[in-house]
Amino acid sequence: MAITITEAAASRVASFLENRGKGIGLRLGVRTSGCSGMAYVLEFVDELNEEDQVFEENGVKIIIDPKSLVYLDGTELDFAKEGLNEGFKFNNPNVSSECGCGESFNV
16 A cells, blocks of 8 residues: 655645644545545644554655545645646545545545
């Protein structure tokens, strides 16, 4: 099982952590939400939980709980700017459908 992060996303996460002044990485998870069933959750991590899985790439640690990893295995976290919009993008091979607004997905 693996999670990857692009250089652009890693740079953005590192910048956020530096501005924040603390943190060991970024937690990537899923929660039940939205019209398609699941939504991505991103939050800073200051302490690891015993069951956490840690993936490190491009100098950034991505932390995932075992329940979320089932839905996120193989996901690439990217950061993109498109016109005036910018944000993280999730390239998740497990997604079978997404809602029209892009807020949630189904596997």
